[in-house]
Amino acid sequence: MAKKYEINMCEGPLFSKLIAFALPLMLSSILQLLYNAADVIVVGQFAGHAALAAVSSTGSLVNLIVNLFIGLSVGANVATARFFGAKDDRSVHETVHTSMLLSIIGGIGVGIIGFFGARTFLLWMGSPDDVIDLAALYLKIYFVGMPASMVYNFGASILRAIGDTRRPMRYLMISGAVNVVLNLVLVIFFDMSVAGVAIGTVASQLLSAIFVVYALVRGSEGSSFQLFPHKMRIYRDKLVIILQTGIPSGIQGSVFSLSNVLIQSTINSFGSVAMAGNGAAANIEGFIYVAMNAFHHAALTFTSQNLGAHNLARIKRIFWQCILLVTSVGFILGCAALFFGPQLLSIYDSDPQVISFGIVRMQIICLTYFTCGIMDVFAGLMRGLGNSVTPMVVSLLGACGLRVVWLYTVFALEPTLRCLYISYPVSWVVTSLAHGICFIIQMKKTQKRLAAAERAAIDSAAAKPAELGV
Numbered sequence: 001m002a003k004k005y006e007i008n009m010c011e012g013p014l015f016s017k018l019i020a021f022a023l024p025l026m027l028s029s030i031l032q033l034l035y036n037a038a039d040v041i042v043v044g045q046f047a048g049h050a051a052l053a054a055v056s057s058t059g060s061l062v063n064l065i066v067n068l069f070i071g072l073s074v075g076a077n078v079a080t081a082r083f084f085g086a087k088d089d090r091s092v093h094e095t096v097h098t099s100m101l102l103s104i105i106g107g108i109g110v111g112i113i114g115f116f117g118a119r120t121f122l123l124w125m126g127s128p129d130d131v132i133d134l135a136a137l138y139l140k141i142y143f144v145g146m147p148a149s150m151v152y153n154f155g156a157s158i159l160r161a162i163g164d165t166r167r168p169m170r171y172l173m174i175s176g177a178v179n180v181v182l183n184l185v186l187v188i189f190f191d192m193s194v195a196g197v198a199i200g201t202v203a204s205q206l207l208s209a210i211f212v213v214y215a216l217v218r219g220s221e222g223s224s225f226q227l228f229p230h231k232m233r234i235y236r237d238k239l240v241i242i243l244q245t246g247i248p249s250g251i252q253g254s255v256f257s258l259s260n261v262l263i264q265s266t267i268n269s270f271g272s273v274a275m276a277g278n279g280a281a282a283n284i285e286g287f288i289y290v291a292m293n294a295f296h297h298a299a300l301t302f303t304s305q306n307l308g309a310h311n312l313a314r315i316k317r318i319f320w321q322c323i324l325l326v327t328s329v330g331f332i333l334g335c336a337a338l339f340f341g342p343q344l345l346s347i348y349d350s351d352p353q354v355i356s357f358g359i360v361r362m363q364i365i366c367l368t369y370f371t372c373g374i375m376d377v378f379a380g381l382m383r384g385l386g387n388s389v390t391p392m393v394v395s396l397l398g399a400c401g402l403r404v405v406w407l408y409t410v411f412a413l414e415p416t417l418r419c420l421y422i423s424y425p426v427s428w429v430v431t432s433l434a435h436g437i438c439f440i441i442q443m444k445k446t447q448k449r450l451a452a453a454e455r456a457a458i459d460s461a462a463a464k465p466a467e468l469g470v
Contacts, residue, residue, distance in 0.1 A: 007163025009305040010085055014317050018302065018325065021165055022294040028156075028169035029290035031176040033283075041348055042183040042197055051193050055138055055279075062114075062142065069106035069150055071250020073099075073157040075242035077297075078304045078383055080161035080225065085308030089224035094235040096216070096225050099154050099242065101232040107150030114143030126265050128272055138194040145202030148209040155212035158225055160301055167219070171211035179204035245383055248392035252379075259400040262407060266420060270357075274417065277357025280348035284341075284358075285365050288333045292373030295326040296380040303384025310450055312443070315385070319439070322377045330370030338366040361421050368425035375399070375428050378435030385446050390438050398431035 007017055043051040076099035083091040118139035122132050156168040179200045186196025216227035267278050299322040306314045337344065345358040379391040406423040 009081075009163060009302045010309040010311055010314065014302075014314065015321055017163075018295070018298050018318075018321055021160075021163055021301070022298045022325070024165035024169040025160065025297055026291050026294035028165065028172045029294060030287055031169070031172035033286050033290050042187050043194060051134055055135070055194055055197065062139070066110055066114075066146065066149075068247075068250035068254050069103075069110055070153055071248070071253050072102060072106065072242060072246035073150075073153045074249045074300070074383065075244070075246025075388075076102075076154055077157040077161045077301060078245045078386075078388075079238060079241045080158050081301045081304035081384075082308040082386075084162050084224070085305030088308075091238065092224040093226075095238045095242070096158055096227055097232045098235045098238045099158060100151070100213075100216070100227060101234060102239070102242070103150040103154035104147060107147030110150065111143045111146035114146060115140050118143070126268050128268065128275075131272060131275070134194045138198045141195060141198035142201060145205040148202070148206040151209040152205065152212050155209070155216055155227075159212070159215065160297060161304070162223075162225060163301070167215050168212065171208050171215075175204040175208040175211070178207055245386070245388040248388040249383060252392040252395045255396050255400050259403045262404060263420060263423070266407065266411070267417070270417065273351070273353050274357045276349055276351075277345070277354040278361055278417075280345050280354065281341075281358035281361040281365070283348065284337055284344050284362070285369065288330060288337060288366070288369050289372065291333055292326050292330045292370070293376060295322045295329070295373065296376040298322060298380075299377045300380035300384045303381050307385060307446070310454075312447055312450065315381075315443070319377075319381055322381075323374060326373035326377050327370050330373040334366040334369045338362050341366075357417070360417050364418065364421040365424055368428065371425060371428040371432055375432040375435060378432060378439050381439055382435070382442055385442050387442050390442065391435060394434045394438060395431055398434050399427040402427045402430060 007021055009017065009021075043055050076095065079095045080092060080099070083095060119132070119136040122135050122139070127135055159165070159168055182200030182203055183197045186192045186199060190196060192199070213227070213229075216225070217229065220226040264278075268275055299318060302318045303315050306312075306318070341359050341362045342355055345355045345362075348358075349355070375395075379395065382388070382391045403423045406426070407420070411420050411423070
């Protein structure tokens with residue numbers, strides 16, 4: 001049954017397969033983003049500015065806390081795809097069972113940290129008095145559902161590793177619809193405000209986790225990646241491979257989020273109306289980001305499988321086609337979002353002041369967002385080649401470090417929101433250029449390493465008959 005969901009990434013036409021992989025992932029990521037968007041829209045329309053600011057201002061903090069373990073799911077994807085491309089069924093089996101147990105352990109740990117530290121973290125961010133109580137309540141409920149969220153993310157990363165992006169999309173269509181219905185019922189009819197939207201999100205995460213586990217247990221029968229819950233254990237060598245890719249990826253995501261938390265803290269100083277406008281604009285831009293990010297995952301997974309198959313010529317084609325696709329999607333969607341900016345922002349909050357603050361952000365971000373997509377594709381290519389440390393270091397220095405420097409230098413001289421937002425495209429362009437150089441170097445190193453391994457294999461094969469003759 002699982003065969004019909006697989007994509008042969010190592011042979012055949014590439015462009016159509018990249019689209020076939022990326023499109024369902026793009027749609028499922030948009031559906032997942034609707035979890036938070038539905039929360040923001042419902043509270044903005046039915047619970048007031050304070051509730052909107054409370055929910056929208058928690059995104060960067062949530063990402064800061066969870067990104068380390070989300071990074072480990074990237075490690076699970078890379079390891080599974082590489083072994084799958086090399087047709088190593090035993091290693092695929094061990095990677096799957098290590099990954100799913102790791103997701104449960106990580107989800108429980110992150111949930112405990114987020115639940116008990118919610119208010120303290122918000123105080124560190126300087127959340128206003130009229131927002132902090134609602135934001136803390138939202139976060140506490142949200143983090144109760146973190147184990148389910150982690151199980152879904154790890155399970156979906158395993159399915160993506162073999163090219164299956166359709167089933168996760170279907171699961172999120174159902175759970176996303178449940179989330180929206182629960183939001184409306186709990187907020188409008190039961191007047192539960194931020195607690196209602198948080199409960200709706202947790203219920204949706206639990207449902208999507210159940211679906212993805214079912215897909216691995218019953219929907220993948222007879223395949224190397226079938227999950228047997230009673231066989232879940234940590235295989236040390238597979239854990240090491242997952243951590244080698246996942247920890248640098250997670251650290252990068254967490255530090256990225258840290259820089260965004262610093263920026264969010266600065267935005268908080270402009271007041272709750274500015275926070276609401278920024279949060280609404282960021283939610284709209286999030287749809288563009290996840291559309292582009294589908295090609296990051298395509299580059300990551302296709303490169304991992306083809307590295308396992310020792311097919312470097314195809315990796316070069318993956319590079320050019322993913323860059324072309326992410327640039328086109330990012331620029332077109334960015335222009336469309338800016339053109340319809342006032343109408344889109346009014347979905348979240350019809351207050352003219354909120355819309356005005358949101359437009360300021362969108363004018364800077366939307367037209368340049370495609371450079372962020374290019375940056376992420378380069379990082380995906382590097383991780384697919386087995387090097388997760390270099391993109392982490394480059395991103396930390398070129399993106400995160402530059403934003404922090406900008407905050408304390410350029411922004412200090414001109415403390416306006418427009419000046420603050422310019423730090424984003426500047427960091428994306430600088431980091432993309434650095435990633436491009438590193439990718440070229442890494443490809444040359446990989447080519448030499450594989451050539452040396454092939455020569456060693458030939459020499460070993462040639463030596464065996466001579467030994468027998470002796």
